[in-house]
Amino acid sequence: MTQTKIDGRAKTREIKRKANLNLLERLYLPEIFKGLSITFRQIFKPKFTFEYPDVKWQPPASFRGRPVLVVDDETGVERCVACGLCARVCPALAIEVVADETELDKERYPKKFEINMLRCIYCGLCEEVCPEEAIVMSKEYELVFTSREEAIFGKDKLLTPASKLKDRLEFLRKMR
Amino acid sequence: MESILIAILKAIIFILLFLTFSAVLTYVERRISAFIQDRLGPNRVGPFGLFQPIADVVKIIFKEEIIPANADRTLHTLAPIISLFVAYSVFAVLPIGEKLVIDGKEIKLVLADVNVGFLYILALSSLGVYGVTLSGWSSNNKYSLLGALRASAQMISYELSLGLSLVGVVLVSGSIQIDEIIRSQANVWNIFYQPVGFIIFLVSVFAETNRLPFDLPEAEPELVAGYHTEYSGMKFGAFYLAEYTNIITASLLVTAFFLGGWYFPFVDIYSGLNPNLSAILQVIVFFGKASLIIFLFMLVRWTLPRFRYDQLMRLGWQVLLPLALLNVLVTGLVKILL
Numbered sequence: 001m002t003q004t005k006i007d008g009r010a011k012t013r014e015i016k017r018k019a020n021l022n023l024l025e026r027l028y029l030p031e032i033f034k035g036l037s038i039t040f041r042q043i044f045k046p047k048f049t050f051e052y053p054d055v056k057w058q059p060p061a062s063f064r065g066r067p068v069l070v071v072d073d074e075t076g077v078e079r080c081v082a083c084g085l086c087a088r089v090c091p092a093l094a095i096e097v098v099a100d101e102t103e104l105d106k107e108r109y110p111k112k113f114e115i116n117m118l119r120c121i122y123c124g125l126c127e128e129v130c131p132e133e134a135i136v137m138s139k140e141y142e143l144v145f146t147s148r149e150e151a152i153f154g155k156d157k158l159l160t161p162a163s164k165l166k167d168r169l170e171f172l173r174k175m176r
Numbered sequence: 177m178e179s180i181l182i183a184i185l186k187a188i189i190f191i192l193l194f195l196t197f198s199a200v201l202t203y204v205e206r207r208i209s210a211f212i213q214d215r216l217g218p219n220r221v222g223p224f225g226l227f228q229p230i231a232d233v234v235k236i237i238f239k240e241e242i243i244p245a246n247a248d249r250t251l252h253t254l255a256p257i258i259s260l261f262v263a264y265s266v267f268a269v270l271p272i273g274e275k276l277v278i279d280g281k282e283i284k285l286v287l288a289d290v291n292v293g294f295l296y297i298l299a300l301s302s303l304g305v306y307g308v309t310l311s312g313w314s315s316n317n318k319y320s321l322l323g324a325l326r327a328s329a330q331m332i333s334y335e336l337s338l339g340l341s342l343v344g345v346v347l348v349s350g351s352i353q354i355d356e357i358i359r360s361q362a363n364v365w366n367i368f369y370q371p372v373g374f375i376i377f378l379v380s381v382f383a384e385t386n387r388l389p390f391d392l393p394e395a396e397p398e399l400v401a402g403y404h405t406e407y408s409g410m411k412f413g414a415f416y417l418a419e420y421t422n423i424i425t426a427s428l429l430v431t432a433f434f435l436g437g438w439y440f441p442f443v444d445i446y447s448g449l450n451p452n453l454s455a456i457l458q459v460i461v462f463f464g465k466a467s468l469i470i471f472l473f474m475l476v477r478w479t480l481p482r483f484r485y486d487q488l489m490r491l492g493w494q495v496l497l498p499l500a501l502l503n504v505l506v507t508g509l510v511k512i513l514l
Contacts, residue, residue: 029375035479036472042212049216 057141061171064124064137066153067115068160070169078159079134082110086126086135094119095126113158117143118151127172136168182283190287194267197463198420199229205474212478233413241409244316251314256407256414259307263421266300269293270428271355273438273458277451285455286355294352297429298339301384304422305331308386308393308403311415315406323402326485327393330383333492334390338380340500344373344507345433358437362444365436372503374434376496381426383492386419387473389480390488427469431462435469438462 024030050057059065070079082099100111126135138160145151162169203218203226210217219225243252270293273285290296305328312324346352348369349360357366367374383390394402404415431437438458440446446454483491 032476032480036475039212039475039479042214043208044211045214047211047216048214051216051219 059139059141061167063139063141064122065140066117066122066138066143067120067124067126067135067158068138068140068165069113069155069158070134070136070165071159071161073162077104077106078109078155079132080110080113081106081108081132081134082113083108083131085129085131089125089129091123091125092119092121094121110155113155114152115158116152117145118148133169133172136165136172138165138168183287186283186287190267191264194264194421194424195417197424198417199233201420201424201470202232202416203228208471208474209478212475236413237410239409241411242406244406246316247406248314248316251310252406253411255307255311255314256411256418257307258310259304259418260414260421262300262304262307263418263425266297266425267421267428269296269354270425270432271358271437272428272462273455274355275451276455285459289355291353293354294342294346294357297354298335298342301338301422302331302335304384304418307415307418311407312403315403317406319399319401320403320405323393323395323399323405326395327386327403330386330390330392330488330492333489334380334383334496337376337492337496337500338384340497340504341370341373341376341380342433343500343504344370347504347507347511354432358432358439361436362439365434365439367434370434370503370507372499373507374430376500376503377434378430379491379496381430382473382476383488385422385426385473387423388477389483391482392485392488395482423470423473424466427466427473428462430469431465435465 071077072079080097082097084097084099087095087097094116096112096114096116097110098112099108101107102109122137124137127137130136206228207217207219207225217225218228221227221231243249268287269290271284271286271289275285276283308327308331309324312320312322312327315321345357345366348366349357351357351360360366382388386393392402393399394404396402399405404412407415438461440461445457449457
């Protein structure tokens with residue numbers, strides 16, 4: 001039986017211990033052997049280790065890797081219209097967008113789109129706020145750079161064809 | 177002249193054997209620990225990570241050596257030397273097989289054929305605590321000192337029951353020469369005459385080698401690393417090596433005193449064999465049995481939690497010591513009456 005009492009701050013629960021151990025249990029050794037056999041069986045259980053550089057983890061669609069810009073497969077043009085909402089919402093102030101006009105239907109495009117990967121916190125707010133579904137979180141989690149300048153990703157690194165982001169785009173459509 | 181040459185050669189072979197065995201042991205221990213925790217363990221260096229010990233040794237030799245500013249430099253350097261010296265002296269009297277016959281000459285497979293080998297081992301293994309105590313004292317670090325204090329208290333407490341549990345063995349076998357004790361077990365192992373003594377000896381050996389559940393001198397959650405907190409580089413390596421050598425010696429001793437040494441269970445495989453071949457087989461069987469004991473060491477490490485200091489003392493003084501005394505009494509009585 002568990003007894004609960006309220007002393008004004010927290011409920012304390014009385015722990016019941018089995019008081020009367022029989023002789024075998026008090027001898028301690030049989031119990032140790034039980035424990036040893038459990039430990040021994042554990043040796044043959046399957047291992048959880050990923051041998052990382054050889055075997056890479058495949059993230060699910062819900063994974064938030066580095067943010068990328070979506071390029072439409074048919075037109076070959078990025079979806080972004082340089083509205084600047086992502087830059088506005090970014091809590092880490094990692095995104096910088098410079099807009100320009102274009103002859104295309106969308107009329108505006110980002111002349112410059114930079115994400116500072118040292119600042120990015122992978123929160124995914126830019127993706128959430130984007131009206132054009134133009135910036136999404138990819139599955140990429142291996143980011144390496146050797147200088148601060150290198151960590152600023154421009155359009156050359158951000159543009160990614162939509163076909164490569166199918167998983168994420170479908171996931172977004174399902175969850176919205 | 178020739179006998180000295182043979183002695184030197186034997187010493188080199190013995191030391192190399194134990195060095196290799198403890199190097200392999202570090203690898204095996206890490207691997208088995210990993211398996212028990214559903215991990216893989218070191219497997220990148222060489223096939224199955226088998227060259228990991230070599231990589232470890234190379235790394236540890238090239239590491240920077242740090243001596244704390246207010247440490248006692250002499251003792252700080254002396255401590256790991258004592259530990260290693262004691263660890264390597266103990267197996268000098270340990271026979272690992274009977275004898276080789278080369279050119280009609282008998283070569284005993286023991287470094288020093290002392291007729292009080294049993295006493296020598298007990299005396300030297302209690303010297304090992306000096307290395308630990310001095311390292312704790314000289315490091316000028318409260319954690320080291322605490323670890324050293326615990327180590328000395330623990331070793332003194334368990335030394336008694338260790339010695340007393342072996343008295344039963346001596347009574348049964350009628351000799352304090354280790355190879356005589358082993359030979360007396362040719363038919364029935366001592367564990368069947370001395371089951372209580374075996375358990376007491378095993379528990380005491382765990383305490384003597386500072387292995388879990390008695391690794392209070394190291395106790396990493398409380399004492400950082402205990403007595404070797406302030407050690408780095410090859411000095412730390414010396415402690416590490418001493419620890420593993422102690423484990424090997426301890427399990428060889430358990431085998432020699434209780435598990436019939438080099439005798440194969442139930443069948444006599446040595447009669448009628450060429451003495452050289454049987455000597456090699458004896459070494460293999462002896463080390464094979466000891467390896468099983470070492471495996472037990474590892475299983476226990478990952479099964480039992482660490483004892484509290486007072487629990488450790490209570491187990492040593494109030495349970496093991498009276499039990500060991502009782503065991504000696506009963507063995508003596510039975511010996512007289514039968």
